[in-house]
Amino acid sequence: LDIQNRLRRALERQEFILHYQPLIDLGSTRIVGAEALIRWNCPDLGMQPPGLFIPVAEDSGLIVNIGEWVLQEACRQARIWKDAGHGKLVIAVNLSPLQFTRGNLVETVTRALTDSGADPACIELEITESILMKDTEQVLATVRQLHAMGLRLAIDDFGTGYSSLAYLRRFAVDKLKIDQSFIRDLPTDPDAGAIVRGVIQMAKSLKIAVLAEGVETADIAHDLVLLGCDYAQGYYFGRPMPAEAFAELLPPPR
Ligand code: G
Ligand code: G
Ligand code: MN
Ligand code: NA
Numbered sequence: 001l002d003i004q005n006r007l008r009r010a011l012e013r014q015e016f017i018l019h020y021q022p023l024i025d026l027g028s029t030r031i032v033g034a035e036a037l038i039r040w041n042c043p044d045l046g047m048q049p050p051g052l053f054i055p056v057a058e059d060s061g062l063i064v065n066i067g068e069w070v071l072q073e074a075c076r077q078a079r080i081w082k083d084a085g086h087g088k089l090v091i092a093v094n095l096s097p098l099q100f101t102r103g104n105l106v107e108t109v110t111r112a113l114t115d116s117g118a119d120p121a122c123i124e125l126e127i128t129e130s131i132l133m134k135d136t137e138q139v140l141a142t143v144r145q146l147h148a149m150g151l152r153l154a155i156d157d158f159g160t161g162y163s164s165l166a167y168l169r170r171f172a173v174d175k176l177k178i179d180q181s182f183i184r185d186l187p188t189d190p191d192a193g194a195i196v197r198g199v200i201q202m203a204k205s206l207k208i209a210v211l212a213e214g215v216e217t218a219d220i221a222h223d224l225v226l227l228g229c230d231y232a233q234g235y236y237f238g239r240p241m242p243a244e245a246f247a248e249l250l251p252p253p254r
């Protein structure tokens with residue numbers, strides 16, 4: 001059986017699972033949300049990271065179906081946490097370019113929200129700069145509809161693509177996620193420091209929230225506070241983990 005057919009079968013047999021990585025408010029160091037990251041719990045091979053199968057799913061188009069499952073599952077979990085009293089938690093979901101160009105993303109998102117009863121304001125859609133560059137009018141119309149429905153929009157891996165500042169305004173982006181390559185080099189590379197400082201200042205003047213990805217040490221977290229970064233994510237604060245483990249990190253609801 002080739003990997004495409006294995007993935008198709010994995011979807012039918014519900015072998016995918018979402019892990020959740022904490023998103024941290026740097027001012028209070030509180031958890032404000034989670035990024036949902038897919039895993040394949042393969043009966044033969046064990047737990048498979050997305051890097052191993054997402055590219056194959058993108059090549060075959062199956063990412064549209066997998067992405068639909070991810071949205072359903074993330075919304076289901078958002079509703080569970082809302083019912084448990086964690087109403088303000090934001091769940092971030094990664095989107096692939098094909099979900100914009102094939103498949104009806106607005107319809108898929110609408111269905112995931114109504115099936116689950118999740119609050120649209122609790123779902124953040126992560127898109128890469130390459131999505132914004134592609135097929136702009138159609139993508140723009142889709143993004144505008146999703147925004148109007150109350151969902152938030154984040155640019156993932158910011159700094160690795162070629163998006164211009166104009167795109168950030170045009171698409172009314174809510175959050176920039178600075179790519180981990182710049183954050184990792186922050187203590188040692190003055191150029192990385194200059195880039196991070198510049199992105200934070202630009203985001204602030206455009207009233208866009210900014211998150212640093214890949215924060216692995218207390219020193220880096222401290223530098224980011226001094227630079228005025230709003231949010232952070234990384235192994236220093238928490239690895240991606242099953243929903244139950246993530247829930248244990250949350251303060252008791254009041
Ligand atoms: O192998 P690793 O865990 O580093 O791979 C992470 C990559 O997989 C990231 O680029 C991340 O955005 C992507 N990814 C994780 N979960 C999802 C998902 O649900 N959908 C899509 N399209 N990409 C995902
Ligand atoms: O492309 P995207 O930003 O969606 O990918 C997120 C990926 O980054 C996930 O695979 C996640 O496991 C990984 N990640 C999250 N925090 C850290 C970190 O502190 N260090 C490293 N090396 N990877 C991280
Ligand atoms: Mn992401
Ligand atoms: Na990223």
